[in-house]
Amino acid sequence: MKTSDNLSNTQPVNDNITSGENLSVWFDAIKQPIFYESLTNDIDTDILVIGGGISGLTTAYCLAKEGRKVVLVEDGCIGSGESGRTTAHLTCALDDRYFQLEKIYDEPTAQLAANSHMKAIEWVANTVKLNNIDCHFKRVDGYLFLHPSDTKETLEKEYEATKRVGLTTEMLNAIPGIEAEDGKWCIKFPNQAQFHILLY
Structure with a gap:
């Protein structure tokens, strides 16, 4: 009950x-x-x-x-x-980077991970629409930026890997919405999503 x-x-x-x-x-x-x-x-x-x-x-x-x-x-x-x-963002950006998946496994495995994330975002979008769920679902861009202890080369490796796995990404030299000194690079992942997890 x-x-x-x-x-x-x-x-x-x-x-x-x-x-x-x-x-x-x-x-x-x-x-x-x-x-x-x-x-x-x-x-x-x-x-x-x-x-x-x-x-x-x-x-x-x-x-x-x-x-x-x-x-x-x-x-x-x-x-x-x-x-x-959760942060309740739905994104193709991975904590375990695509270039690391390619290194540990292979490129097809990294592509499988990318495809599964893209399909998961679409599935949630379709489920929200089909069931008329008022959970503040919204398409937004996602950004992957460097930790202070990381290097630009790491971000560049990930950017190249996102291209190999078929994702639409863009390298930017500023992080939108975050004030930082020049040269703070990030990868933009367009058309990601966010929602309210408990309303969903």
Whole structure:
């Protein structure tokens, strides 16, 4: 039973809203976190999904659309784990750089990573539109810029790798929206996206 309108008195709110030490900014925009009552009896299902973050919810959603009987379990409220603390930007820029994927694996593997990220952004955009989800989804440009301990050569290697894997990118010598001295380079990833993770 959904209890988003009034939190159960038996649940310690701060412990269940987030698995982290602090509440995320995303929780400010929702009226109440979404809790469900604990199971009190055995149930039958085709598939059990553990975790009510974006990965678990997406998996359950896709399986249910395919006609499977799905049960999702979560030990807190929906989005109370890492998903509730995400930056909520959807981008093809990787923490594990494309040139590193090429080095560790090969170019086709790096291309697969790029394609999967592009398709994931499109999938979220289509899902938002199909279900008329008011989650502030917006197309924006993304930027990858250097950490102070990194070098321009590293960024150039990544830029060349993004071209090899088929991404549309641009090297800029200034970081939009960030005041910095001249020569602060970045890679622009056009047509990325952002959204409100908990409204989604």
